[in-house]
Amino acid sequence: MSSSSGYISSTPALEPNPTAGPVLEVEDLHVEFRTRNGVVNAVNGISYSVDQGETLAILGESGSGKSVSAQAIMGILDSPPAVITGGGINFQGRDILKMDEEEQRQIRGPGIAMIFQDALSALNPVYSVGFQIGEMFRAHRGTSRKEAKQHAIELMDRVRIPAAARRVNDYPHQFSGGMRQRVMIAMALALDPRILIADEPTTALDVTVQAQVMDLLKDLQRDTGMGLILITHDLGVVNEVADRVAVMYAGRIVETGTVDDVFTRPAMPYTVGLMNSIPQVEAKGGRLKPIIGQPPNLARIPSGCPFHPRCPMARTGAAAAPDRDCVADLPPLRVVTVGREAACHYSEELLNG
Amino acid sequence: MTDQQEQSLDPAQIETDVRTGLGVPSAEVTEGRQNSLWSDAWGQLRRNPLFWIGAFLGVFFVLMAIFPSWFARGADPRSCSLTESKQPPSSAHWMGFDQQGCDYLANVVYGARTSLTIGLLSVIGVLLLGVIIGAVAGYYGGIADSLLARLTDIFFALPLILGALILLRVGPSTGLPILSDRGAGAVAIALSAFGWMTAMRLVRSQVIAVKSQDYVAAARAMGASNFRILTRHILPNAVAPVLVYSTITVGVLIAAEATLTYLGVGLQRPAISWGLQIENGQSLLRTAPHLVLFPSIILSLTVMAFIMLGDALRDALDPRQRS
Numbered sequence: 001m002s003s004s005s006g007y008i009s010s011t012p013a014l015e016p017n018p019t020a021g022p023v024l025e026v027e028d029l030h031v032e033f034r035t036r037n038g039v040v041n042a043v044n045g046i047s048y049s050v051d052q053g054e055t056l057a058i059l060g061e062s063g064s065g066k067s068v069s070a071q072a073i074m075g076i077l078d079s080p081p082a083v084i085t086g087g088g089i090n091f092q093g094r095d096i097l098k099m100d101e102e103e104q105r106q107i108r109g110p111g112i113a114m115i116f117q118d119a120l121s122a123l124n125p126v127y128s129v130g131f132q133i134g135e136m137f138r139a140h141r142g143t144s145r146k147e148a149k150q151h152a153i154e155l156m157d158r159v160r161i162p163a164a165a166r167r168v169n170d171y172p173h174q175f176s177g178g179m180r181q182r183v184m185i186a187m188a189l190a191l192d193p194r195i196l197i198a199d200e201p202t203t204a205l206d207v208t209v210q211a212q213v214m215d216l217l218k219d220l221q222r223d224t225g226m227g228l229i230l231i232t233h234d235l236g237v238v239n240e241v242a243d244r245v246a247v248m249y250a251g252r253i254v255e256t257g258t259v260d261d262v263f264t265r266p267a268m269p270y271t272v273g274l275m276n277s278i279p280q281v282e283a284k285g286g287r288l289k290p291i292i293g294q295p296p297n298l299a300r301i302p303s304g305c306p307f308h309p310r311c312p313m314a315r316t317g318a319a320a321a322p323d324r325d326c327v328a329d330l331p332p333l334r335v336v337t338v339g340r341e342a343a344c345h346y347s348e349e350l351l352n353g
Numbered sequence: 354m355t356d357q358q359e360q361s362l363d364p365a366q367i368e369t370d371v372r373t374g375l376g377v378p379s380a381e382v383t384e385g386r387q388n389s390l391w392s393d394a395w396g397q398l399r400r401n402p403l404f405w406i407g408a409f410l411g412v413f414f415v416l417m418a419i420f421p422s423w424f425a426r427g428a429d430p431r432s433c434s435l436t437e438s439k440q441p442p443s444s445a446h447w448m449g450f451d452q453q454g455c456d457y458l459a460n461v462v463y464g465a466r467t468s469l470t471i472g473l474l475s476v477i478g479v480l481l482l483g484v485i486i487g488a489v490a491g492y493y494g495g496i497a498d499s500l501l502a503r504l505t506d507i508f509f510a511l512p513l514i515l516g517a518l519i520l521l522r523v524g525p526s527t528g529l530p531i532l533s534d535r536g537a538g539a540v541a542i543a544l545s546a547f548g549w550m551t552a553m554r555l556v557r558s559q560v561i562a563v564k565s566q567d568y569v570a571a572a573r574a575m576g577a578s579n580f581r582i583l584t585r586h587i588l589p590n591a592v593a594p595v596l597v598y599s600t601i602t603v604g605v606l607i608a609a610e611a612t613l614t615y616l617g618v619g620l621q622r623p624a625i626s627w628g629l630q631i632e633n634g635q636s637l638l639r640t641a642p643h644l645v646l647f648p649s650i651i652l653s654l655t656v657m658a659f660i661m662l663g664d665a666l667r668d669a670l671d672p673r674q675r676s
Contacts, residue, residue, distance in 0.1 A: 074574040109576030116574075121567040126589045135585070139577055187575060 022049035029087035060248035119180035130168030136190035178209035407661030428456035478545025483552025491560030516547035559591035604659030
């Protein structure tokens with residue numbers, strides 16, 4: 001793949017990262033949904049950061065709050081019912097949540113962009129794909145229609161849509177699933193964002209196309225140096241492309257670390273369960289090992305460690321160490337070894353076998 | 354990836370670890386174009402006799418409105434001679450003469466322009482009000498929606514003809530520019546002012562449905578402004594049912610104009626209008642029934658043309674309603 005030639009220069013409005021720190025920092029973010037049936041605590045104080053060129057995978061089962069946290073960053077939460085009740089989202093050192101709406105809007109696109117799970121429903125059926133990709137240039141930079149279309153063709157080439165010049169006037173329904181996701185990626189990349197959030201980008205695709213799309217994302221990231229937040233529940237995808245991984249459970253991050261560390265030596269029983277649940281070729285014919293039980297209802301998160309009702313290691317009462325009762329004491333996310341954090345009272349036991 | 358696929362890959366690619374080999378998947382290019390909503394709708398329309406009848410009548414009356422002299426058979430609606438008063442239809446004068454001895458065919462033909470003008474003007478008014486109010490209510494929701502929805506309910510409580518009648522009755526005393534001169538503009542304003550509610554409800558419900566689509570969230574995530582999202586992404590997807598509704602409404606509003614004129618609050622002489630012709634003819638119904646008959650038939654045909662077109666369009670655009 002060619003390097004970044006023919007690549008569109010970044011917006012003057014966004015100066016290159018002024019601070020040397022991470023491009024995006026989420027600090028103690030809380031999101032709740034106020035519904036008629038009570039308050040649903042979707043995100044309960046998550047913190048993470050993404051550096052330039054880094055891939056952070058956010059891993060978790062359905063309803064663990066991973067998509068909601070991404071939507072909070074993008075400002076596309078449906079509110080009401082969703083309310084951001086606390087925390088901060090620092091993009092290049094400035095808190096997005098404290099900006100006014102117009103400033104936030106200007107960051108979306110050139111600063112942070114997002115690709116969605118279902119590309120067909122995320123593309124407007126009444127416009128050609130070229131028009132939609134070009135809209136980024138027209139809306140954010142006031143480019144003329146003709147130039148915008150030219151840029152759109154370049155971008156479609158870059159995401160390896162064959163015969164881009166011929167297909168630029170086609171409509172979303174005329175593309176296959178993989179090609180649609182590429183259109184979506186082209187749109188997100190149009191303004192050369194610093195951070196790309198990919199919300200389950202491959203879930204709606206079949207396996208061979210999944211690999212193509214992930215390879216494409218990886219190549220594009222190498223060329224542009226953007227930070228990538230990959231939201232997924234696909235452990236295979238995480239293993240392949242991510243640098244670091246954050247495991248979410250019940251709206252909290254329960255473990256972070258490099259992919260190798262977390263995958264080979266999990267420090268939290270939930271992560272252990274996740275790893276055990278991967279079907280093994282060697283265990284063909286044997287039973288799969290699921291995590292027993294259901295994910296918690298976010299309107300009624302269990303006391304103490306939210307994972308304790310499903311945890312094979314949970315200790316309570318006399319069996320527990322002081323202040324480390326899994327039913328009563330919420331384990332904080334703490335450093336367990338170098339570069340590793342986990343929210344479990346007994347991580348050390350898990351790590352040391 | 355199967356072994357066979359693995360073997361068929363370019364060794365250079367394997368070396369550089371670009372294993373997916375997705376440079377030129379030419380099979381992805383669909384050759385035959387798939388049908389979009391509108392081309393599908395056209396295919397459906399073409400096979401609908403209702404559409405062809407409606408379209409033929411519609412084009413016929415629109416031509417009549419634009420070029421009345423083509424249809425008047427050389428007669429001038431304003432050159433009258435009392436000696437011909439109330440003459441019945443003959444081979445030379447297909448619709449006979451009215452009380453003043455004017456050629457009635459010419460009069461009816463020249464009436465098409467007023468009727469269609471008012472029909473189109475008031476539909477434009479209805480759409481402007483309906484789309485703007487409906488889009489704002491549907492998109493912003495909350496208090497704006499509640500207020501606008503209640504406003505719509507209030508207007509719904511007033512029947513179209515009654516509301517327009519009152520407005521036109523008090524119009525001349527208000528001194529407002531168009532409303533006070535009792536012309537086509539005044540009638541169109543009165544009809545739009547009391548006819549926009551259904552359009553508003555349609556647009557509102559469509560906007561609410563489209564608002565929750567992923568592509569709207571995507572547009573917002575890409576930094577599109579509210580105005581752009583509403584005008585570029587939501588409204589074009591909400592337009593189909595509104596189009597159907599407005600086609601039918603043209604017919605309904607033409608009939609309403611005739612009603613208002615018949616009641617004496619619409620157009621006034623010397624304007625030429627089907628409503629006025631029916632009103633003048635009714636007192637002579639026994640001696641010269643053709644004076645009521647011909648404008649009524651033409652009026653009905655015009656209204657029918659638009660309603661048929663609208664029905665055909667709805668069948669074509671909404672597959673669920675197809676029998």
